[in-house]
C-alpha cells in the first residue's frame with residue numbers, strides 16, 4: 001500500500017530551485033534509502049513532507065484516505081504519524097534522557113492531557129526498553145546536553161521510536177557513529193521497516209548497502225535514478241554526478 | 246519481533262505510584278516553610294496582632310511585596326520556563342486591581358451616600374441613590390453618570406469574577422492572535438509592550454469610564470469593615486497575600502514539574518523540535534500566557550487594596566519591564582528565584598526612592614539615590630545578565646554543588662566522545 005505520495009513538488013529559495021518537480025512514493029511497510037551529493041535537496045525534501053517548508057507547487061498525499069499534508073502545520077503532521085530525526089541531532093539538552101524520551105512517547109498531545117498526565121508502568125517500561133535499544137540505559141538520569149555527539153544521535157533515534165510513527169524520516173543517522181554503532185543502526189532500521197515505512201538519507205555507501213533496500217538517487221532537486229543499489233550504481237547519470245567524483 | 250509487538254497502545258495499565266510534588270521538588274517545601282516563618286514573624290511584630298514593632302504602613306509594604314512576588318512567579322513561568330518574554334504582565338496585574346477597585350469604590354461610596362441621604366426628610370429613591378453615587382465617583386472627571394462598565398460594580402462576586410476573567414480574556418485574545426501568527430522573540434516582547442501602552446493610554450482618558458488619570462482611590466477602606474482599624478485590615482491583607490503566594494507557588498510548581506514542565510521548557514529551548522514531536526506549540530504558549538495573566542490579575546487584586554490607589558501610570562510599559570528585571574536578577578527558571586528577585590529589588594527600590602538610603606557625597610558631586618537608583622538598577626541588571634545569568638538564585642546551585650557528590654565523573658569512559666573520526670556536520 002502507498003503510504004506517502006509526493007508528486008511534482010518544486011520549491012525554490014531566492015530563485016534557486018532546491019527541489020525540482022520531484023515525485024516519489026513510499027509504501028507501508030517499506031525501507032527506502034535516499035542518496036545524493038551534498039545540496040541535492042534531501043533535507044529539503046524532508047522539510048516539505050514534515051511541513052517545515054511549503055512547496056511552490058506539487059502535492060503530498062498521505063494515508064488510506066489520501067489527505068494532503070500541505071495544508072497542515074508541523075505538529076498536525078507529526079500527529080498523523082510522521083516522525084523525523086534531524087541531520088544535526090536536536091534533543092532537549094537541558095532535560096534528562098528520560099524526560100526527552102517521555103516527551104516523545106506516544107500519548108495524547110493536548111495541554112490538558114499533558115498537565116494531568118500520570119506516569120504509567122507501561123510507559124516507564126517502554127522507556128527502559130527504548131533505552132536498552134539505544135544503549136543509554138545507564139544514562140537515563142543524565143542531562144542530554146552531557147551526551148556525546150553519537151549518543152545524541154541515538155537519543156534522537158530513541159525519541160523517534162518512542163513517537164511510534166507510521167513513517168520515519170531519518171536524516172543521516174550514522175554521522176558520528178562507530179562502525180559497530182552503524183551496524184546496530186542498520187539492523188534497527190531494517191527491523192522497524194518490517195512493519196512501517198522508513199526513509200533513510202545517508203551518504204555512506206557501506207551503510208546503504210547494508211540496508212539492502214530500494215534506493216532513490218537525488219540530484220539537483222529531482223530523482224536521477226531509482227532501484228536497487230547495484231542498479232543505480234550502474235546507471236551512467238549516477239556515475240557521472242555522484243559516484244564518478 | 247518482540248520489539249515491534251510492544252509498540253502499540255500503552256495507556257491501559259494503572260498509573261504508577263507517584264512521588265508527591267514536594268518529594269520531587271524539595272525547594273517547594275523550603276519555600277513554604279520560609280513563607281510561613283515570615284508570616285508568623287510579621288504577625289507577631291505587627292500592631293494589630295503582635296507587639297507593634299512593625300508599623301501598619303510597613304505591614305502594608307510587606308503585604309504588597311508578597312503580591313509582587315506572586316506576579317513575579319507568574320512572570321518566571323511565562324518567561325523563565327516557557328521562554329515568552331512578555332513585557333505586558335503588569336497590565337494584567339493592573340486590570341485585576343481595577344476590577345476589585347471598582348467594587349471597593351462603589352460599595353463604599355454607596356454606604357456614604359446612603360448615610361448622608363438618610364438624614365434628609367424625604368426618604369431617597371433608588372434612582373436618587375445611584376445618581377448620588379455616580380456624581381460622587383465621577384464628579385472629579387466632570388460627569389455624573391455611571392459608565393456602562395460599572396454595571397456590575399455593586400456585586401463583589403461579579404467583580405471578583407472580573408479579576409480573573411478580564412486579564413484572562415485579554416491574554417487569551419492577545420495571545421491567540423500573536424502566537425497563531427508565530428510572533429516570537431523580541432517582536433513578541435514589543436507587541437506586549439504595545440498592548441500595555443495602549444491599555445494605559447486608554448485608561449488615562451476620562452472617557453474610559455475609570456476616572457482617567459485620577460484612577461480609583463480610597464481602596465484601603467473596605468466596605469462593611471468600617472469599624473476595623475487599618476492595622477487589622479493590613480494584617481488581614483498580609484495574610485491573604487501570603488496565602489495567595491503560597492498557593493500560587495505550589496500551583497505553578499505543579500505546572501512546571503512533570504510532563505507539562507518538560508514540554509514548556511522544550512518550547513523555550515527549541516520550539517520547532519517540540520512541533521515535530523506533535524505538540525501544538527501555540528496551544529501551550531496560550532495556556533501558559535493566559536494562566537499566568539490570570540494569576541497576575543489575582544495578585545493585583547490583592548495589591549491595590551493595600552496600596553489604596555490605582556491609576557493608569559501603574560500599567561505604564563516600564564512596570565512590566567521592571568517585572569522582567571526582578572525575575573532576571575532573582576534568577577529565571579526557578580520559582581524561588583523570582584520571589585527573591587521581586588522581594589529584594591522592590592524593597593530596595595522603595596528604600597532608595599523613598600529617601601531611606603543616605604546620599605553619597607563624592608566631594609564634587611552628591612549622589613542622591615532618588616535620582617540614581619534607576620541607574621544602579623540598570624547597571625545591576627546588565628551585570629547580572631552578563632556575568633551571572635542564573636541571578637541570585639544561582640547561589641543556591643553553588644551550595645547544592647558543594648554538598649552533592651560529583652556525579653558527572655561516575656559514568657566511566659565515553660567511547661563515542663573519544664572517537665577520532667566523526668561524520669561530517
Ligand SMILES: Nc1ncnc2c1ncn2[C@@H]1O[C@H](COP(=O)(O)OP(=O)(O)O)[C@@H](O)[C@H]1O
Nearest residue numbers: 013014018036037038039040041042043044045
Ligand atoms: N531555507 C533555505 N534557504 C535557502 N536555501 C536553502 C534553504 N534550505 C535549503 N537550501 C538550499 O537548498 C539546497 C538543498 O539543500 P539540502 O536539502 O539541505 O541538501 P542535502 O540535504 O541534500 O545536502 C542547498 O543548496 C541549500 O543551500
Ligand SMILES: [Mg+2]
Nearest residue numbers: 042043044087
Ligand atoms: Mg542534508
